[in-house]
Amino acid sequence: MCYKTCMSDPLSRRERQIMDLVYRLGRGASVSEIHKALADAPSYSAVRALMGTLVEKGHLVTARDGRRYLYSPTVPAEQASASALDRVVTNFFGGSKLQAALALVGDTALDPKELAALEAVIAQAREEGR
Numbered sequence: 001m002c003y004k005t006c007m008s009d010p011l012s013r014r015e016r017q018i019m020d021l022v023y024r025l026g027r028g029a030s031v032s033e034i035h036k037a038l039a040d041a042p043s044y045s046a047v048r049a050l051m052g053t054l055v056e057k058g059h060l061v062t063a064r065d066g067r068r069y070l071y072s073p074t075v076p077a078e079q080a081s082a083s084a085l086d087r088v089v090t091n092f093f094g095g096s097k098l099q100a101a102l103a104l105v106g107d108t109a110l111d112p113k114e115l116a117a118l119e120a121v122i123a124q125a126r127e128e129g130r
Contacts, residue, residue, distance in 0.1 A: 002020055007054070011054075011059070012050075013041070014038075014050055015050060015053065015054055015059075017038060017039075017058060018047070018050055018051060018054060019025065019060075019073065019080075020040070021033075021034050021037050021038065021078070022034065022060065022072065022073055023073060023077045024073060027070075027072070028063055028065070028069055028070025028071060028072045029070060029071050029072075030065075030068050030069070030070070030071070031044065031051055031068075032039060032044070032048055032068070033073075034047055034051065034071075035047045051071055054071075057073070058074060059074060059075075060072065060074065060075065060076055061073075069093045088100065
């Protein structure tokens with residue numbers, strides 16, 4: 001698995017857009033599907049080249065489906081989002097999870113369900129000694 005290498009390799013804006021679409025589709029995606037779904041898309045050939053770059057970087061794998069290739073992420077969405085969040089906390093909040101959490105909820109009113117979910121996570125962390 002490429003977790004350490006591919007998650008530390010920064011993505012361009014277009015590469016991030018493509019990865020977001022591949023994750024959103026939740027299955028193998030073709031170049032054509034990604035090209036159609038991209039806002040302000042470059043040429044089909046450019047999208048194909050970008051997806052090839054993502055394969056080379058270890059973010060995507062390919063599988064043949066007849067004459068076309070389907071692209072899938074090498075890391076599950078949950079793992080990728082956790083890694084991205086860790087980078088944000090490190091880069092913007094000096095590694096402080098507290099400061100990141102305060103920034104997320106400090107100026108925003110949470111609805112009762114969100115507040116209850118947050119309280120449950122905090123209670124579970126306390127029980128587990130985290």
